[in-house]
Each structure stands twice: as structure tokens, then as C-alpha cells.
Amino acid sequence: MNRQIILKSRPVGLPTTANFEITEAPALSAKEGELLVKALFISVDPYMRSRMSDAKSYVPSFEVGKPMDGGVVAEVIESNHPDFVAGDAVLGHLQWREIQSVNAQHVTKLDKAAPLSYYLGILGMPGLTAYFGMNEIGKPVAGETVVVSGAAGAVGMVVCQIARIKGCRVVAIAGNDDKNAYLKNVLKVDEVINYKTEKKMKAAIARTCPDGVDVYYDNVGGEISDAVFANINKFARIILCGQISMYNATEVPVGPRPQPLMVKKSALMQGFIVSNYSARFGEGIHQLAQWLGEGKLTYQETIVEGFETLPETFIGLFHGKNTGKLLVKMKD
Amino acid sequence: MNRQIILKSRPVGLPTTANFEITEAPALSAKEGELLVKALFISVDPYMRSRMSDAKSYVPSFEVGKPMDGGVVAEVIESNHPDFVAGDAVLGHLQWREIQSVNAQHVTKLDKAAPLSYYLGILGMPGLTAYFGMNEIGKPVAGETVVVSGAAGAVGMVVCQIARIKGCRVVAIAGNDDKNAYLKNVLKVDEVINYKTEKKMKAAIARTCPDGVDVYYDNVGGEISDAVFANINKFARIILCGQISMYNATEVPVGPRPQPLMVKKSALMQGFIVSNYSARFGEGIHQLAQWLGEGKLTYQETIVEGFETLPETFIGLFHGKNTGKLLVKMKD
Numbered sequence: 303m304n305r306q307i308i309l310k311s312r313p314v315g316l317p318t319t320a321n322f323e324i325t326e327a328p329a330l331s332a333k334e335g336e337l338l339v340k341a342l343f344i345s346v347d348p349y350m351r352s353r354m355s356d357a358k359s360y361v362p363s364f365e366v367g368k369p370m371d372g373g374v375v376a377e378v379i380e381s382n383h384p385d386f387v388a389g390d391a392v393l394g395h396l397q398w399r400e401i402q403s404v405n406a407q408h409v410t411k412l413d414k415a416a417p418l419s420y421y422l423g424i425l426g427m428p429g430l431t432a433y434f435g436m437n438e439i440g441k442p443v444a445g446e447t448v449v450v451s452g453a454a455g456a457v458g459m460v461v462c463q464i465a466r467i468k469g470c471r472v473v474a475i476a477g478n479d480d481k482n483a484y485l486k487n488v489l490k491v492d493e494v495i496n497y498k499t500e501k502k503m504k505a506a507i508a509r510t511c512p513d514g515v516d517v518y519y520d521n522v523g524g525e526i527s528d529a530v531f532a533n534i535n536k537f538a539r540i541i542l543c544g545q546i547s548m549y550n551a552t553e554v555p556v557g558p559r560p561q562p563l564m565v566k567k568s569a570l571m572q573g574f575i576v577s578n579y580s581a582r583f584g585e586g587i588h589q590l591a592q593w594l595g596e597g598k599l600t601y602q603e604t605i606v607e608g609f610e611t612l613p614e615t616f617i618g619l620f621h622g623k624n625t626g627k628l629l630v631k632m633k634d
Numbered sequence: 635m636n637r638q639i640i641l642k643s644r645p646v647g648l649p650t651t652a653n654f655e656i657t658e659a660p661a662l663s664a665k666e667g668e669l670l671v672k673a674l675f676i677s678v679d680p681y682m683r684s685r686m687s688d689a690k691s692y693v694p695s696f697e698v699g700k701p702m703d704g705g706v707v708a709e710v711i712e713s714n715h716p717d718f719v720a721g722d723a724v725l726g727h728l729q730w731r732e733i734q735s736v737n738a739q740h741v742t743k744l745d746k747a748a749p750l751s752y753y754l755g756i757l758g759m760p761g762l763t764a765y766f767g768m769n770e771i772g773k774p775v776a777g778e779t780v781v782v783s784g785a786a787g788a789v790g791m792v793v794c795q796i797a798r799i800k801g802c803r804v805v806a807i808a809g810n811d812d813k814n815a816y817l818k819n820v821l822k823v824d825e826v827i828n829y830k831t832e833k834k835m836k837a838a839i840a841r842t843c844p845d846g847v848d849v850y851y852d853n854v855g856g857e858i859s860d861a862v863f864a865n866i867n868k869f870a871r872i873i874l875c876g877q878i879s880m881y882n883a884t885e886v887p888v889g890p891r892p893q894p895l896m897v898k899k900s901a902l903m904q905g906f907i908v909s910n911y912s913a914r915f916g917e918g919i920h921q922l923a924q925w926l927g928e929g930k931l932t933y934q935e936t937i938v939e940g941f942e943t944l945p946e947t948f949i950g951l952f953h954g955k956n957t958g959k960l961l962v963k964m965k966d
Contacts, residue, residue, distance in 0.1 A: 573893070
């Protein structure tokens with residue numbers, strides 16, 4: 303049986319496994335110009351939550367009754383295109399399906415020199431998101447203080463390390479002590495804050511950022527951001543990458559208005575999605591691969607095995623269960 | 635008697651005339667390197683409200699018991715500096731005092747070719763604020779839609795006209811129909827909205843901006859901004875110049891968090907104060923003067939006469955009484 307996972311119903315608030323269903327996918331073959339591919343690794347990412355709603359967003363919504371889709375690394379098992387042969391590894395935006403056919407022009411052949419899962423992480427969307435957010439918006443300067451929320455996530459861990467490479471003081475915010483120990487001991491950030499046990503976030507930011515906050519890479523939003531905002535310096539740059547604390551909100555989240563402070567501080571806040579920079583992905587991948595090769599970047603994945611684990615693995619993102627990039631590996 | 639106006643007490647919420655007092659200033663003469671000057675025009679500006687509080691801000695607070703200060707155009711009545719003679723007109727950051735001495739290096743000699751009051755408006759701080767906010771943050775492109783809040787204020791009126799010079803569709807928001815008639819008929823903006831009588835601001839923005847909002851020049855903040863935000867386009871730029879609706883707030887203003895939408899729209903929001911660009915004021919004044927000379931810029935002032943009217947004229951800013959730049963002229 304060729305399995306697929308469909309969106310069964312739209313979640314209200316946090317998604318549950320009841321919003322998904324495993325069904326049988328049609329048998330397929332590769333037509334002219336197509337490849338038949340077998341999934342190896344399937345990515346789960348926070349941004350997928352917004353696609354489960356039918357509200358207009360920057361990416362189209364999933365359709366109820368149709369398969370979920372996202373970043374997938376797959377192996378070609380049958381090629382009907384001259385540039386590919388069986389055994390090639392490819393990256394594509396594919397369905398949550400064990401075996402599927404795809405137009406060969408919609409996938410990228412992968413260099414097997416790097417571990418294939420890396421193309422869903424540090425050499426893929428999360429790595430590029432960290433890279434372009436920091437380079438194009440944050441523009442950190444040596445000696446400045448960079449605060450990262452969601453620091454133990456796929457994007458956040460790369461951000462922390464880029465900030466260190468740039469010579470900045472790095473303060474990482476994450477939700478448990480194991481993650482924070484990893485950030486401090488392995489990724490060598492200067493300070494860590496556990497936002498779940500820290501009672502006074504504003505004071506904690508002030509304590510760990512004695513010279514104030516120059517760059518804030520924000521993956522989380524909400525009250526964590528309020529605490530960081532209270533400590534920004536003049537000409538601070540705030541990179542809005544994601545707002546994971548808001549994704550399951552059922553009403554418009556309300557909080558202190560940031561604008562008066564932003565005027566006082568001549569601060570900049572900018573939202574982005576990585577595809578804004580798609581014309582420059584080559585540059586980003588090259589730089590990230592170089593840092594990896596030089597040992598300046600450490601990479602951490604959390605790999606869950608089994609196609610059928612996709613729904614609960616995805617849901618785990620919103621319970622802070624992963625350290626680094628979270629993805630699902632198909633059983634051999 | 636040489637009069638001065640001091641800050642008698644700090645306001646809570648809206649300032650009142652009881653927060654000010656007219657007292658007698660000491661008799662003065664010009665020492666070596668100083669000028670004795672007589673005020674001709676004294677500026678009142680919204681940003682002064684934040685200086686009346688003792689909260690830390692981007693400019694130092696006024697001190698209770700000391701004279702207010704701000705932009706003043708004055709005439710030299712006695713010079714003890716070789717570059718100035720009696721009769722020269724100067725611009726400086728001076729006290730609210732009829733006659734005062736000042737270090738000659740702290741004032742700028744004015745070209746009397748333009749009306750002297752213009753140096754407190756279109757050729758001064760408000761004009762430069764409009765110019766640099768639009769050029770450095772808004773970066774409007776011909777054909778885009780620009781929304782301006784506080785459009786009938788000293789800054790807003792210049793912003794509207796710069797947007798038109800750049801070939802944009804301009805939607806102006808102000809608080810009464812007379813101001814809006816002026817904006818529409820004289821300054822030739824495309825659409826006007828009266829935020830006081832308009833019941834459904836969000837729908838009004840949608841109606842007047844059928845292609846969405848690309849640039850939002852925000853002088854006001856609060857619920858007006860919420861309505862504009864709901865209509866922004868991808869890659870929108872939001873210029874935070876002032877937040878006059880918040881200046882008298884006694885608690886931190888709360889509202890819908892803008893961040894989730896800013897991520898969706900890849901939007902940019904940036905606060906600034908004009909002095910960030912002080913090294914380039916010459917460029918700004920030159921461009922504004924050129925547009926004035928070519929008839930591309932129309933300038934409007936509201937001039938109130940009499941030194942003693944300063945407190946109530948200043949307070950009038952927060953009741954929307956002025957069209958264009960508001961200032962006080964000394965009686966001859």
C-alpha cells in the first residue's frame with residue numbers, strides 16, 4: 303500500500319492528530335518528463351500551521367481532503383527525464399506521500415556529499431531563513447548584542463551561530479534547560495534564558511544584555527518579544543521570521559503597541575519569508591556549506607522514524623519538543 | 635518686562651494651561667561670542683509633549699521650573715560675534731523667552747529670501763522630517779499607494795505633496811472636513827478620510843485604496859494605524875514618524891499585535907527622528923526649496939499672535955485645531 307496523509311479537518315487552536323488521516327494513494331507511474339520518487343525525509347515546519355487554516359496567507363492553504371505537502375528529500379525510482387536516473391536524490395516541494403510522481407523541473411538534484419537530511423535544514427529552508435534574515439535585515443556588527451527567540455529551533459540555532467561568526471554577543475531564549483545547555487555548551491552562545499521557568503523576562507533580558515539589544519531575531523512573538531522590546535537600543539533591528547506563539551491563536555493577539563517605542567529608538571522591524579530571496583539561494587547555500595566545512599557551524603537534527611508519525615511529529619513543534627531541525631525519516 | 639514661559643508642573647494625560655507659567659526672565663546682555671536675540675516666531679510641535687514627562691525619551695525632558703525650549707526664529711539685536719550684525723535673522727533651539735542671549739555657534743543665519751517662518755516649517759524640522767522619512771524609509775515608487783495619517787499637520791502636508799511629486803496615489807487622513815477639503819482641493823491628494831466621522835475606518839481604507847497600501851506615513855498611531863495595517867500590501871513600508879494619539883496616554887497603549895501580519899506581508903516598519911539625518915539637512919533643504927520654487931510644493935501655516943498664547947496654542951495641537959504648521963508670532 304502507498305500511503306498518503308491528508309488534511310481531514312481544519313484545526314481550531316492547536317492541531318491534533320484528528321485533523322489528519324492516513325489514506326491510500328493512487329498507484330502511479332512516471333509520464334514523459336516526470337520522475338517516480340520515493341520519500342526519504344519529510345520536513346515538518348511551524349509555517350505549515352498557517353496553511354492548515356483557510357485565512358489568506360503568504361502561502362496557499364492546504365485543502366481539506368487533499369494531501370499535506372512541504373519539503374521532501376526523495377530518491378528517484380523511475381526516471382522519464384534525461385537529466386535524472388534511478389538512485390538520484392532530489393529535493394522538492396512534494397506531497398506527504400510515500401511514492402509519487404513529479405515533474406522533473408520541479409525538483410533539484412542533490413549533491414550526496416552532504417547528509418541528505420541537511421537539505422531540509424541547514425542547507426535548506428531553515429538555514430537560508432537564518433542566513434538572509436541576519437544578512438539582509440539584522441545586519442549584525444561585531445560587538446553588538448543579538449537576542450534570538452526560538453533559539454533551539456531549526457532556524458534559531460543557525461541564527462545563534464551566524465551571530466557568533468559575526469563577532470556578536472548572543473543571548474538565546476528557549477523553553478527548556480536541556481536545550482539551553484546545548485545552546486550554551488555546544489553552540490557557545492554567551493547567555494541563555496529559559497522563558498518557561500524565568501518569571502521576570504524583562505529583567506532577565508536586561509541582566510543578560512547589559513549593553514541593551516541591537517538585533518532581535520524573533521521566531522516566537524508575544525510576551526517574549528515584549529520583554530526584549532523593553533531593552534532595545536537606538537537603531538535596533540528586529541527580524542520577524544515567525545511568530546510561533548501566535549500560530550494557534552483563535553483571536554487577533556493583543557499586546558502593548560510597539561510603535562511609540564520604535565519612534566523613540568529609531569528602531570526597524572521587518573517581516574520576511576525566505577522565498578523573497580530565492581534568486582540568491584545559491585549564495586546562501588554556498589556560504590552555509592563553507593561554514594559547515596570550516597567547523598564554524600554545528601548542525602543538530604531531531605529525526606523521528608516512520609511515515610505514520612508525521613502528524614504527531616508536526617504537532618510536537620508547538621509543544622517545544624524538538625531541538626534543532628525536526629523531520630521524519632521513512633523506514634528503510 | 636522680558637517674559638519667559640516655564641514648565642510649572644508635569645501634565646498627566648492632556649496638558650493644560652495650568653502646567654505653564656509666565657514669569658519674568660533676567661535682564662541679559664551678549665557676552666564675548668554671544669548674540670542678544672529677540673524672538674520673532676516660536677514653534678510648537680507635538681514631540682514637545684513627550685519632553686514634558688520625565689520618562690526617558692530621545693530628547694531630554696523639560697525641567698520643572700525652567701523655561702520651555704524649541705525651534706525659534708529670532709532677530710539679532712546685539713552681536714558680540716564677528717559673523718553676525720544687529721538685524722540678522724537666525725534659527726536656533728532657544729528658550730520660550732522674548733529676549734535671550736545665545737552662543738553664536740548654536741544658531742544658523744537665515745536667508746531672508748524665504749519668509750522667515752518657513753524655517754520652522756517646510757524648510758525646517760517638519761519639512762525635513764517629511765523628506766527623510768519618505769526618501770530613506772518609505773521609498774515610494776510611481777504608481778504605488780501612499781496613506782498619510784495626520785495629513786493636515788506640518789509634516790503630513792509635506793508628505794502628501796512629496797508622494798504626489800513621486801507619482802503616487804495619495805490617501806490623506808485628517809480629523810475635520812475643512813482640513814480634508816484643503817488636502818483634496820489645494821494639495822490635490824486623491825482621496826481623503828475624516829477619521830472622526832468615518833465609522834468604519836478599515837473599510838474606508840479598503841475603499842480608497844483599491845490596490846492596497848504600499849507606503850504608510852504614520853504620524854498618529856493607534857486605531858487609525860490598525861485600520862491601515864489591515865490593508866497593507868506585500869513589501870509595505872510603514873514610516874513611524876510620530877504617534878500623536880499616544881502622547882497623552884497614561885498607560886502603555888494596547889492593541890492588536892502587528893507582527894503576525896508583518897511576517898505575512900514581508901512588511902517593514904521603522905521609527906526615526908529627523909536628527910538621525912542631520913548630516914544631510916543641506917540636501918533636504920535644497921530639494922524642498924527647489925520644489926517650493928517650482929510651485930510643486932504648497933505651504934500652509936497657522937500663525938497665532940502673541941507670546942502669551944504659547945501654552946494654549948501648543949495644547950491646541952492635541953485637539954486637532956491647526957491646519958499645517960502651527961506657530962506663534964511675537965507682536966511687533
